[in-house]
Amino acid sequence: MSTPKAQTGSDSQVMGTLLQATGVSKLFSGIYALKDVDFDLKAGEVHALLGPNGAGKSTLIKILDGVQPQDQGSVEVDGRPRNAGDIATVFQELSLIPSLTVAQNIFLGNEIHNALGLLRTKEMNRIAKVLTDRLGLDLRPEEPVENLSVASRQLVEIAKAIHRNARVLVLDEPTSTLTKADQLLLFTSIRDIQKAGVGIIYVTHRLTEVFELADRVTVIRDGRKVLTAQVSDMEMKSLVSVITGTKSDEVGPSAQDFDRFVPADETQPKTGPRLHVSMLSGDRFSDISLTVAPGRIVGIAGLIGTGRTELLETIAGVRRSSAGDIQLDGQSVAFKNASQALSAGVALVPEDRHQSGLVLQHSILRNLTLAHSKALRRGPLVDEGAARTLVRGLVETLQIKAASMGSPVQSLSGGNQQKVVFAKWMQPGVRVLLLDEPTQGVDVGARQEIYKVVHRFAEEGAAVLVVSSDFVELQELCDEIYFMTSTTMSEPEPVTAKMTDQYIYSALNERVIKSHERDQR
Amino acid sequence: MNAISASAVTKPRFGGRSGGDFIREYFVYIALAALIVFFAFASPYFMTTQNLANIGRQTATVSIVAVGMAFVIINAQIDLSVGSVFALCGMASALVMQHVVNFWLLGALAAIAVGVVFGFLNGLVTVKLGVPSFLVTLGMLGVARGIALLITDTKPVLISNPAYFQIFGESTFLGLPIAVIWTLVIVAIGVVVLHKSIFGLRVFATGGNPQAARFTGVNTQRTIILSFVITGALVGLASLLFTGIAHAARPDLGSGLELDVIAAVILGGVSLFGGRGTIIGVLAGSLIIGIMNNGLVLMGVSSSVQQIIKGIIIIAAVSLSKKR
Numbered sequence: 001m002s003t004p005k006a007q008t009g010s011d012s013q014v015m016g017t018l019l020q021a022t023g024v025s026k027l028f029s030g031i032y033a034l035k036d037v038d039f040d041l042k043a044g045e046v047h048a049l050l051g052p053n054g055a056g057k058s059t060l061i062k063i064l065d066g067v068q069p070q071d072q073g074s075v076e077v078d079g080r081p082r083n084a085g086d087i088a089t090v091f092q093e094l095s096l097i098p099s100l101t102v103a104q105n106i107f108l109g110n111e112i113h114n115a116l117g118l119l120r121t122k123e124m125n126r127i128a129k130v131l132t133d134r135l136g137l138d139l140r141p142e143e144p145v146e147n148l149s150v151a152s153r154q155l156v157e158i159a160k161a162i163h164r165n166a167r168v169l170v171l172d173e174p175t176s177t178l179t180k181a182d183q184l185l186l187f188t189s190i191r192d193i194q195k196a197g198v199g200i201i202y203v204t205h206r207l208t209e210v211f212e213l214a215d216r217v218t219v220i221r222d223g224r225k226v227l228t229a230q231v232s233d234m235e236m237k238s239l240v241s242v243i244t245g246t247k248s249d250e251v252g253p254s255a256q257d258f259d260r261f262v263p264a265d266e267t268q269p270k271t272g273p274r275l276h277v278s279m280l281s282g283d284r285f286s287d288i289s290l291t292v293a294p295g296r297i298v299g300i301a302g303l304i305g306t307g308r309t310e311l312l313e314t315i316a317g318v319r320r321s322s323a324g325d326i327q328l329d330g331q332s333v334a335f336k337n338a339s340q341a342l343s344a345g346v347a348l349v350p351e352d353r354h355q356s357g358l359v360l361q362h363s364i365l366r367n368l369t370l371a372h373s374k375a376l377r378r379g380p381l382v383d384e385g386a387a388r389t390l391v392r393g394l395v396e397t398l399q400i401k402a403a404s405m406g407s408p409v410q411s412l413s414g415g416n417q418q419k420v421v422f423a424k425w426m427q428p429g430v431r432v433l434l435l436d437e438p439t440q441g442v443d444v445g446a447r448q449e450i451y452k453v454v455h456r457f458a459e460e461g462a463a464v465l466v467v468s469s470d471f472v473e474l475q476e477l478c479d480e481i482y483f484m485t486s487t488t489m490s491e492p493e494p495v496t497a498k499m500t501d502q503y504i505y506s507a508l509n510e511r512v513i514k515s516h517e518r519d520q521r
Numbered sequence: 522m523n524a525i526s527a528s529a530v531t532k533p534r535f536g537g538r539s540g541g542d543f544i545r546e547y548f549v550y551i552a553l554a555a556l557i558v559f560f561a562f563a564s565p566y567f568m569t570t571q572n573l574a575n576i577g578r579q580t581a582t583v584s585i586v587a588v589g590m591a592f593v594i595i596n597a598q599i600d601l602s603v604g605s606v607f608a609l610c611g612m613a614s615a616l617v618m619q620h621v622v623n624f625w626l627l628g629a630l631a632a633i634a635v636g637v638v639f640g641f642l643n644g645l646v647t648v649k650l651g652v653p654s655f656l657v658t659l660g661m662l663g664v665a666r667g668i669a670l671l672i673t674d675t676k677p678v679l680i681s682n683p684a685y686f687q688i689f690g691e692s693t694f695l696g697l698p699i700a701v702i703w704t705l706v707i708v709a710i711g712v713v714v715l716h717k718s719i720f721g722l723r724v725f726a727t728g729g730n731p732q733a734a735r736f737t738g739v740n741t742q743r744t745i746i747l748s749f750v751i752t753g754a755l756v757g758l759a760s761l762l763f764t765g766i767a768h769a770a771r772p773d774l775g776s777g778l779e780l781d782v783i784a785a786v787i788l789g790g791v792s793l794f795g796g797r798g799t800i801i802g803v804l805a806g807s808l809i810i811g812i813m814n815n816g817l818v819l820m821g822v823s824s825s826v827q828q829i830i831k832g833i834i835i836i837a838a839v840s841l842s843k844k845r
Contacts, residue, residue, distance in 0.1 A: 017639050067736065075625075089736075091736070095728045095730070095736045095737060096727055096730070096732035096733055097725065097729035097730045097796065098730065098733065098796070099725060099729045099796040099797045100722070100725055100726060100729060104725075108722065108723070108734070108737045108739065109723075109734075109737040109738035109739050110738070111719045111722060113718075113719055116718075117718050117719050118713070118717045118718050118719075119717055119718060119719060119722060121717075160737075344841070374598055460575070505826055
């Protein structure tokens with residue numbers, strides 16, 4: 001099943017070979033990041049590129065794009081060496097300038113100007129409007145990009161690439177920050193671009209998207225290509241096993257496999273709720289109520305921009321509520337800041353681990369010593385021996401893969417970085433764990449390990465509240481799910497095998513439409 | 522479906538503009554107006570034509586250099602060497618006119634050339650060696666001052682060129698001191714170049730997100746070097762306006778100028794972290810510095826106390842700019 005298929009472009013949209021990379025190798029300090037990789041892309045094709053974190057996907061697309069030179073091999077577009085501008089990449093870290101407007105960003109480096117080198121702003125705004133309208137974005141071209149949501153920024157990036165007449169569009173995990181609704185909008189745009197004969201390389205960790213969108217799929221692992229095949233010839237299970245490098249039956253039943261039956265937790269302790277929020281209002285949300293019992297993992301499904309993040313931050317004391325009540329084990333609490341919340345046992349793992357979760361340049365040891373400094377204190381000093389023992393234990397428990405405890409966090413893969421974030425809160429006394437997009441940008445294998453960690457927290461009695469745009473994740477991880485719009489919160493629904501991500505999506509959509517209608521009246 | 526996603530997509534991150542944002546955005550203009558009203562009441566002499574002309578003349582140096590500094594700071598760089606380079610530029614023009622040819626244009630070109638060379642070096646070392654411009658220009662501050670003091674063994678150099686005095690110092694045009702005219706010209710050019718030209722857009726891009734700008738094909742190194750060169754050239758021009766009045770160049774001139782200029786730029790709403798700012802705001806910031814210098818003298822505040830007040834204002838302005 002997983003044998004590489006010959007390149008049979010039977011699809012009517014798919015035309016001749018557009019991009020051909022042959023024998024590409026790249027060495028970093030003597031180690032092959034890529035070894036002898038062949039990759040080809042046809043015009044009008046969506047070609048998914050998969051692989052675990054650190055497999056070399058990013059290196060490959062950087063070489064295709066020309067950001068990094070290859071050490072061996074060639075990259076050709078239309079049978080001749082690649083020109084700058086043939087390939088446009090929407091990188092994971094967005095490459096827009098926050099303080100510039102939508103139009104300025106689209107035209108940056110490619111401005112429309114008069115003979116004196118002065119910008120023709122009106123003309124650029126007009127064209128930018130046409131481009132963004134075509135992508136289904138309703139926004140003003142004069143709007144600074146920093147005022148846009150992550151989803152709109154991503155579409156602005158795509159508009160920028162289209163405007164440059166790129167032949168090849170590389171999307172590096174475009175949906176990792178998108179909600180399902182925004183994702184559909186993106187997919188529609190991708191299909192439009194595809195029709196125009198642009199070839200699309202689609203890097204993702206979400207296998208459902210591969211089946212929804214891609215014509216072909218290539219998997220790389222440890223810097224080598226292990227598979228190229230027509231998506232129609234593949235099954236989810238076999239694809240997972242190719243990516244993780246295990247036999248199908250070794251893959252845990254939870255690996256993106258929808259047949260899984262998640263039993264409702266019968267052994268739920270019959271104690272009062274650990275976290276109880278009633279009629280809470282704050283930045284961008286209002287009148288939200290929810291309850292989490294100890295040992296339970298509860299998810300919140302909601303569109304981006306409905307105040308999910310703000311809700312978590314309000315519970316964790318980062319933001320202030322304007323009305324309502326938060327109770328912890330039956331006692332009303334009003335944290336003035338995050339450190340008060342922490343000492344009460346309420347920990348938030350933020351969405352943006354790079355900005356709020358970790359000091360990336362510092363070592364694992366340092367990051368974790370800081371978080372655990374209370375336990376490691378000896379007078380005004382830190383007990384370094386105890387710190388090493390503690391951190392070594394954490395690294396082992398969470399199976400953090402690193403050269404040593406002294407390795408800077410930024411040298412780790414995304415999944416391992418996220419594990420370090422969790423390790424910060426692996427301490428006695430965490431009663432409530434708030435997770436915002438816990439596995440964003442983390443590969444399938446590491447994701448499962450992070451789920452295990454979350455379950456450990458729950459087993460030790462913590463109440464876990466998860467916000468995620470990935471409905472498959474909510475379905476896999478949570479015991480029950482709330483549906484949230486900015487002004488309403490549903491009753492919790494237990495997660496069962498019947499509750500697919502499709503179900504979550506349509507249930508949420510219904511609520512959003514209802515709440516819109518209510519607002520109209 | 523589409524309606525939902527569109528509303529979710531385009532919803533601005535924050536709601537409408539709050540009162541605090543408004544005050545922050547127009548802070549510099551409000552502060553300028555308040556300062557004028559305050560000194561108008563505090564000193565009867567303040568609002569006289571004579572004194573306003575004085576303010577215009579005295580502010581020219583800061584305003585013109587601040588236009589250049591705005592480019593540098595929007596690039597997320599800084600230039601601490603402007604005060605020393607200012608002295609060296611003045612010395613260059615005076616020496617050229619005294620020892621080579623006593624022709625005003627040659628003197629002017631000498632000053633501007635020295636400024637351009639130092640600006641180029643500042644920019645080049647910053648981008649090619651990857652040394653933070655804070656350190657590069659701090660070093661250059663010492664180098665330029667040292668050269669200025671060395672060439673004449675710390676003695677001032679006299680200038681005797683009437684045309685030079687007319688063009689850069691003493692004449693008036695449309696009833697305005699010539700220094701004010703120069704200021705207006707430079708500000709107008711600055712507005713066009715920063716806000717209307719391709720180069721200006723790339724300056725904002727380079728300071729706003731250098732990596733993204735590079736990926737988009739912006740030559741960020743060239744943008745940064747050019748911004749330092751612009752600043753150097755304007756330092757040269759500003760030195761002419763000073764020596765044109767003083768009829769001499771002194772190697773100890775311009776010490777502390779960088780403080781006034783950076784304060785003016787930050788007060789004017791340019792982010793010290795790069796990526797945002799306006800030339801008109803910078804002009805208003807310069808006027809605040811100029812009016813404070815003038816008004817405090819009129820009120821008889823000692824120069825030591827003036828320094829303390831200015832220092833406090835810089836810190837206050839930067840703390841405001843952080844919230845922006």
